[in-house]
Amino acid sequence: MSELVYLYDGSFEGLLTAVAVAVKSPRPVHRVFAGRHYVPSLFATTLMVEGDPAQAERILSYLQEISKDAVQLAMQAFLSEDKDAANYLYEFIRLCLSRGAAVLQFHTNDSVRSLLNLSRKVDFEAHRLNGMLRFRILEDGVLYAPFQSDHNVIAHCAGHFQKRLAERTWILHDTGRNFALYWDTNSLQPADIDDELRAYTTHFGELPEHLLTDQERYYQHLWRCFHAAVSNPERENKLLQRSFMPRRYWHFLVEMKGRNRG
């Protein structure tokens, strides 16, 4: 019998539906993939699963019954955008059906462990970016932070800044996924970023000249001064610096501009 592979559209709803359909499938299921992650194989039968809100809702409430952590795990798996996330979740839910909430403690099970690891990675990157986002203050006082991340952590970061800068208006812009969130001191909503601006910031890691106010330049300059002055040349350790702050994040960091070859 040929392998059975379920595909979904890449949305959270699609993921949950596909996993639910796979769990219910009478035939043995081999894999569950997001369409973009799937490399066609000769011997597999693929089935595209349409997202079904009611089905997704049902499986979420099932996970909710198991434990709050299980729901959290499913969301984090989705946000990780790992190509195997859906497979892990599928195995995880199958285990849950027979073993209940104890599954969360199965550190020696491959799927459970991978899910826990993915969740940790997402949290870690979100935490890292909470520190390494750099806002640019625009002429009208809006704070704008372009960034790029491995996992989809913009919602985590927005939650952080919603508390921290509640009375300011700001935009977080994930340039890789081209998705932006705008906080108007009251509510969070998706925002459209001008294509030209996006192309410029993605390429140069900085705002175009005409948007950089004098004040913004001034504080960026002061920050670079501080960053250089506070380092101890006798203890220089660039390797350590890079292991905490990998190069791939430097592009949007004000203080690391032009140090790419350092």
Next chain:
Amino acid sequence: MKTEEKLSILANAAKYDVSCASSGSTRANSPGGIGNAARRGICHSWSADGRCISLLKILLSNDCLFDCAYCMSRRSNDLPRATFTPEEIADLTINFYLRNYIEGLFLSSAVYASPDKTMSDMVDVCRLLRKKHLFNGYIHLKIIPGASRELVDQAALLADRLSVNIELPSESSLKILAPQKSRQAILQPMHHISEHKTGFALEAKKSRHTPNYCPAGQSTQMIIGASGESDLHILNLTQSLYRRMQLKRVYYSAYMPVNDVPNLPAPLSPPPLIREHRLYQADWLLRFYKFEAEEILSSNSPNLDERIDPKAAWALRNFDHFPLDINRASYEELLRVPGLGVLSAQRIVAARRVTAIREEDLKKIGLVMKRAKYFLSIKGRSLAPSSFAYHHVVAAMNRAEPASSSKIRHASKQLRLF
């Protein structure tokens, strides 16, 4: 003088302060205010020496009256002097904070007038930030030894963390190297803060309107290698600071010769980075691994071995306690196994609650067996290769941690000369 120059001078002078922690406080944002504190702390950047930057670490002034032998800013050194106005610091803090460069402010200062005057100016900076700018981010304030109790209390109610630098590990070295500072003047505010913090915490149980007194606790810093104290002396001191004064952290700073003074290592001699590294490891053993200072070192061998980490050294001295059965050993026992950290020990305890751990599971749980295998067994079988002699274990322990120490050796400019 332009702000830019002042910033360079005063950040440069502050680089010898080690602490940059922004953790331990849960201060929330207020209506109309800016910022909050993150309990876990957040690092925002890393400088070229690999240290994290989470706070705007600056001095209010480097124009010092004191003449401490180990300090770059001492009076007899000829270097550019600068003093910030409170408004300048507030402006920098707010503007850096809004751009998410920093988590808050770390303010220290040279003693440019009387200790009271200096301290009161520092408190003014805090007050300006908290009351006028409604800043709720993290503030770490250095306490100037000799400042009045009232000022210390005001500081504690405005800042998140306070620290009094103990500077040198003993009274006698303090007398030689920092004659204007006395041990009494350093320990007294520390004691005062610790007592009041406990008092306020008791009060907070009765009323939720009790103000937060130094919510993130206090820390201190001492210089390693400028004076002759043994590591045992330093660890005992550290332990009593944690226990008696409830300190959150004790920082060590390898002495960097900045002045040519007869009593001190000559300029250009390398900072004792490896010793500092081993002391931090021992400090971790005290704080997270339930060790006692007397277990790590004794009066027979009062100094840490630079080739081997202190936990492995303890395990080798107490080799008869091992091997431990991974499925039976208590959490406390697991913590004592070289190569197992707090996280690994917790994972073992969690995993074996569901099912006994087998040899093939070890890697899956994420354990690194390089060192631990000599100290663990499963069902009565040691995890190490079939037969090994004690000296193999010693050699393995020596080899096990070349990464961090060689990194230090590699990256330290002075050491690379040899």
